[in-house]
Amino acid sequence: xxxxxxxxxxxxxxxxxxxxxxxxxxxxxxxxxxxxxxxxxxxxxxxxxxxxxxxxxxxxxxxxxxxxxxxxxxxxxxxxxxxxxxxxxxxxxxxxxxxxxxxxxxxxxxxxxxxxxxxxxxxxxxxxxxxxxxxxxxxxxxxxxxxxxxxxxxxxxxxxxxxxxxxxxxxxxxxxxxxxxxxxxxxxxxxxxxxxxxxxxxxxxxxxxxxxxxxxxxxxxxxxxxxxxxxxxxxxxxxxxxxxxxxxxxxxxxxxxxxxxxxxxxxxxxxxxxxxxxxxxxxxxxxxxxxxxxxxxxxxxxxxxxxxxxxxxxxxxxxxxxxxxxxxxxxxxxxxxxxxxxxxxxxxxxxxxxxxxxxxxxxxxxxxxxxxxxxxxxxxxxxxxxxxxxxxxxxxxxxxxxxxxxxxxxxxxxxxxxxxxxxxxxxxxxxxxxxxxxxxxxxxxxxxxxxxxxxxxxxxxxxxxxxxxxxxxxxxxxxxxxxxxxxxxxxxxxxxxxxxxxxxxxxxxxxxxxxxxxxxxxxxxxxxxxxxxxxxxxxxxxxxxxxxxxxxxxxxxxxxxxxxxxxxxxxxxxxxxxxxxxxxxxxxxxxxxxxxxxxxxxxxxxxxxxxxxxxxxxxxxxxxxxxxxxxxxxxxxxxxxxxxxxxxxxxxxxxxxxxxxxxxxxxxxxxxxxxxxxx
RNA sequence: GGGGCUGUAGCUCAGUUGGUUAGAGCUGGGGACUCAUAAUCCCUAGGUCGCGGGUUCAAGUCCUGCCAGCCCUACCA
Numbered sequence: 155x156x157x158x159x160x161x162x163x164x165x166x167x168x169x170x171x172x173x174x175x176x177x178x179x180x181x182x183x184x185x186x187x188x189x190x191x192x193x194x195x196x197x198x199x200x201x202x203x204x205x206x207x208x209x210x211x212x213x214x215x216x217x218x219x220x221x222x223x224x225x226x227x228x229x230x231x232x233x234x235x236x237x238x239x240x241x242x243x244x245x246x247x248x249x250x251x252x253x254x255x256x257x258x259x260x261x262x263x264x265x266x267x268x269x270x271x272x273x274x275x276x277x278x279x280x281x282x283x284x285x286x287x288x289x290x291x292x293x294x295x296x297x298x299x300x301x302x303x304x305x306x307x308x309x310x311x312x313x314x315x316x317x318x319x320x321x322x323x324x325x326x327x328x329x330x331x332x333x334x335x336x337x338x339x340x341x342x343x344x345x346x347x348x349x350x351x352x353x354x355x356x357x358x359x360x361x362x363x364x365x366x367x368x369x370x371x372x373x374x375x376x377x378x379x380x381x382x383x384x385x386x387x388x389x390x391x392x393x394x395x396x397x398x399x400x401x402x403x404x405x406x407x408x409x410x411x412x413x414x415x416x417x418x419x420x421x422x423x424x425x426x427x428x429x430x431x432x433x434x435x436x437x438x439x440x441x442x443x444x445x446x447x448x449x450x451x452x453x454x455x456x457x458x459x460x461x462x463x464x465x466x467x468x469x470x471x472x473x474x475x476x477x478x479x480x481x482x483x484x485x486x487x488x489x490x491x492x493x494x495x496x497x498x499x500x501x502x503x504x505x506x507x508x509x510x511x512x513x514x515x516x517x518x519x520x521x522x523x524x525x526x527x528x529x530x531x532x533x534x535x536x537x538x539x540x541x542x543x544x545x546x547x548x549x550x551x552x553x554x555x556x557x558x559x560x561x562x563x564x565x566x567x568x569x570x571x572x573x574x575x576x577x578x579x580x581x582x583x584x585x586x587x588x589x590x591x592x593x594x595x596x597x598x599x600x601x602x603x604x605x606x607x608x609x610x611x612x613x614x615x616x617x618x619x620x621x622x623x624x625x626x627x628x629x630x631x632x633x634x635x636x637x638x639x640x641x642x643x644x645x646x647x648x649x650x651x652x653x654x655x656x657x658x659x660x661x662x663x664x665x666x667x668x669x670x671x672x673x674x675x676x677x678x679x680x681x682x683x684x685x686x687x688x689x690x691x692x693x694x695x696x697x698x699x700x701x702x703x704x705x706x707x708x709x710x711x712x713x714x715x716x717x718x719x720x721x722x723x724x725x726x727x728x729x730x731x732x733x734x735x736x737x738x739x740x741x742x743x744x745x746x747x748x749x750x751x752x753x754x755x756x757x758x759x760x761x762x763x764x765x766x767x768x769x770x771x772x773x774x775x776x777x778x779x780x781x782x783x784x785x786x787x788x789x790x791x792x793x794x795x796x797x798x799x800x801x802x803x804x805x806x807x808x809x810x811x812x813x814x815x816x817x818x819x820x821x822x823x824x825x826x827x828x829x830x831x832x833x
Numbered sequence: 834g835g836g837g838c839u840g841u842a843g844c845u846c847a848g849u850u851g852g853u854u855a856g857a858g859c860u861g862g863g864g865a866c867u868c869a870u871a872a873u874c875c876c877u878a879g880g881u882c883g884c885g886g887g888u889u890c891a892a893g894u895c896c897u898g899c900c901a902g903c904c905c906u907a908c909c910a
Contacts, residue, residue, distance in 0.1 A: 366837060370905075373836050446904085475904080513845085519838075520903075527845070527859090534859065538872055546869035591847070594858070601873060610868045683870060754910065772910040796910090803910080 159431075159438045160198040162188045163414050165448060166205035166250065169229040170214055173236040173494040175506070176477040176484060179521055182510050183474065183586070184443040185242045190581045190642035193662045199432075202237075203248035203417045204230045207393035208406035209290060213329065215392070222392045226251060236494035240503040241645055246424070248417035250409050255416035256394045259409050263396065265463040266344055273343045273382060280334035282327040287390050289327055289334055296322035342399060343382035349458045350380060356457050356467065363453060366518055367473050371453055383455060411456045414442070415465065432466075439469040446473050446518050472584060475520035489697035496699060500692040504644045505532045505684055511643040514586040525693075529684045535590075536644075539597040540636050541680045543604070544654075547629040548677025550609055554623035556672045560631070561624035566603060567668060570596050570635040574665050577639050586643070593639045600632040630655070631668040638665040650680045736792035737808070737832035739822055740767070745779035755779055757807065759789055762829035767791070770803040776817040788820045788832060 164184040167177060184200065191198035206226040215222040226249065234247055249255075266272050280289045327334050346353075357363060357371050384405065386396060391403040419429050432438050444452050452471050460467050476483075479490035497506065509528050512535070513521050560567065573592050580589035604625065612622040634651065638659055641648040648659045654675050740759035743766065748754045753772045760766050769789065790806040808820045 370837060374906075517838075518904085524845085530859070531845085533870090533872095537870060542869060542872055544869095546873075548869080550868070587846080591857080598858080602875090604868080605866080605874045608866090608868085610866090613868080679870070681870085683872090770910065806910090 158191070158196040158198075159435070160188075160191050160196055160441065161418065161432050161438060162191075162198060162200045162441045163443065164200075164202050165442075165444045166203050166410055166413055167233055168208075168210075169204045169206045169226045169233075170210050173233055174484070175479075175492045175494065175497060175523065178240060178494060178506065179474060179477050179510060179514075180443055180445060181237060181242045182240065182507050183514055183584070186507070186511060186586065186642045187441070187443070187581070187584065189243070189645060190578075193638075193641055193660075194578065195661060195663075199245040199418075199421065200243065201246050201248070201414065201417045201421060202244050203250060203413045204233060205406065205410045205413065206230075206249055206251040207391075207403075207409060209287075209293075209387075209391065212287075212390065212392040223251070232495075236498075239494065239498045241507065243645075246417055246421035248413065248420050250406075250413035250416070252413075252416055252420065254419045255409060255413050258412050258416050258419070259394055259404055260397055262408075262412055262459055262463045263398075263404075266459070267398070269348075269462050271345050271348055271462065273345055274340055275343060276338050276340050278336050279339050280325060280327075281337040281339075282329055282332050282334050284330035284332035285327060287329070288337070288339060288388050289329070293328050294322065294325050294334060295328055296325035339388045340386075340399075340402070341384050341388075342386040342396070342402065344385050344455075344458075345382050346380040346454065346458055347382070349461065350376075352461055353380075353454060353458060356461075357453065362468060362470055364473060364516065364518055367449060367453065367471075371450070375450065375454060380454070407451055407455070411451065411459070434465060436466070438466060440466050441470050441472060442468050443472045443474070446475055449473055472516075473518050474514070475518050478520050478522045480524055481522055487697070489693035489695075492692060492696045493699065496692055496695050499695070500688040501684065502681065504646050504681070505536070507643050508532060508536055508590075508640075511586040512590040514584065515588075516584045525689050529686055529689060532684045535594055535597070537681055537683050539594065539601060540633070540640070541647075543597065543600050543629055543633045543636070544651075544677065544680065546604060547609060547626045550613060550622055551626035551630055551674040552676055554619065554626050555674055556630065556670055557620075557623050557627040558671045560668045560670060561627055563603065563628040563632075566599055566628070566632055567635065569599070570632065571666050574635075574639065574662070578662065581642060589639070590643070593636060596632070596639075597636055600629070600636070603632070604629050626674070627668075627670070630674070634669060635665045638662065647680060650678070654678070734792075735790060737788055738791040739786055739826045739828050739830045739832070740789045740791070741828045742782045742785050742787060745777075745782040747774065747779060755782070757782065759787070759805070759807075760828050761791065762827065765829065767804040768802060769805045769807055771807045771809075773807070773809065773817050773819065776811075777819070782819075785819075786822050786826060786828065788822060 162184060164181050167173060173181075181202075188198050188200035204226060206222075206229075211222055211225065215225040218225065230247075230249060237244070237247075263272075280294055281287070282289050282293075325334050326332070354376055357368050357376070363371075385408045386399065386402040387393070387405050389395075389401045389403065393403040393406060394409060396402045396404055415429070415433055418432055421427070422429050422432070433440075442452055452468075457467050478484070479492075482488075482490070484491045497503070505528070509523065509531060510521065512531060573596055577589045577592050580586070580592065607621075607625045607628075609622055609625045612618040612625065634655070637648050637651045641659055652658050654677060655669065655672055656675065657669055657672065738761055740761050742757055743760045744758040746756050748756050748770070753774050754770045755774050755777065757769045757771055758766055759769055767789065788808045790808065793805050795802050795804045809817050810820070811817045
């Protein structure tokens, strides 16, 4: 077999938050693929790094009163600890804030300049004179220029209008509360349109992308002229200063993917390898694993940059969907926003690796972690079928050892060898669910063999010792085959096997020949059943963690300042101003979905007696209609009715939260009656 | 509104280039065994393959229309 040289990466996690189960969908699937390739005898290096630059890091470091370097160093430690906990085995873990990365950024930059692809344009942007920084749209709030609503986001208003932050009336910086001023800033743009022909071809030919991704790009980007990409940010910015444009920094998404190469270089230096061997060599494969949210950075900009700078293009960009838990988006309040660290306290990481593998397909689909399904699958498959096979012959085998010749097993082992090719093909094409399915079919065939042979009867008859040895030899070799096939997913199980039989598993091909004439050590329990209670504890702790997040342990009521930062307090008003708003207690008497609307529920609210109001509320993602009926809510009763596509909305239901599924309706303590005014 | 993906047994999914009575695992029901982590084994139930057209000797599989779900995008709050 020809040995392939394969370089694999996962997306670089951003250094402003801990690793959670959603991230792990990616790192686990990449790790499985890399381990599989190595087991098959290929050269495969798996590289990753922290993504460390940008405004968010700068602001956070500022808020925490420490340097950016300090922040990213501690974040990198915690990321690497979490990854190690899940058995993610990087050949090297770097940082985008490295000397190597800086140098490579210059190299890419020069190439883009030389290719005549960099354009300079002055744009007018809001600037916070107090924080001394330019403000991205999301850091500005103010009054909507179209409808006059106060405290609206920098790029769009609750009234539905979109605009530029420069059009906002009375804008405020969310960083300092200061009034931003308009300031000219020169930005540098990469003219991607120049590479259009190349990109169109690269995207649609050569199987670099899943077909649905190629279609998506074709429909969304390639139909129109490719817009210039703004790759510079004026000072202050945490990142690398652009050498030929002092006072300007490369935008974080410029230097992040270059981090793949910089990390390779660090690895090369440590291992006496040449970078060109990996990144300028047509015999090397480059595989990026990423989530669907960062598709266009990796499928448009990145290939464009690589092409221009003369590096290898990705052989394949593998794109996956998001994680849902029990069919819903991860939610902090429901305790399903589970940090890697929290999971590790309660549950064996091998189980998550197995479960993800059993659900992953080559398509860009969201993966659902149903907690009941999770425990059931782990317990029936891994414990009941796989490990049980070894467990049930463990004691006998310790006495008999393995036979010199492989006994007649009715063709089971040979079947397993045949299946091995299919399983390998499934791993290769990232169809892990298929691989797992085939492996479990083998396990399903193995247990009846032991059952029908009845080794426990042989054990009672000294004359049948050879038969007993034969049964053990078969059972252990079938188990061994399973373990080898599962090794990319659950390497720890292979290690346990190796200790037991004193045989290291280093190659996929070991599955083709049975282990014979070997001593068998004492069998130790390999996996415990997954307890529902542990899952419950994990959820409970995740809920608490959310409430206590980043709080001072000495104080029980230290809440994050994030909400206030996101949305600062509005300008002062008089009591008369407030009294204009007529808030009323109302009872939800009916609630239903609006078929054509994505976010709206249609509510009928009763103000007591025969007074009712029809209100459309953007809470579909957060509430089920049936859960609302009967509840008391607080409504704005004198709001001018608004005609919507779906009907007339005669008021507004009050709620807090950023939106989407994070919406929390205001309630009222017991005793309040519909129609009563809120004073 | 535009684009994409999906829709097969209660649940999770297989169904190869269209070819005989549509499959598996789990769950459910009945039985057996005791080597094994209340594990295992045997038997069994259960499907108008989202719906309607069309192509074909033959369609879960191809074409088309519709419906539903999810995602992206736009609009709407």
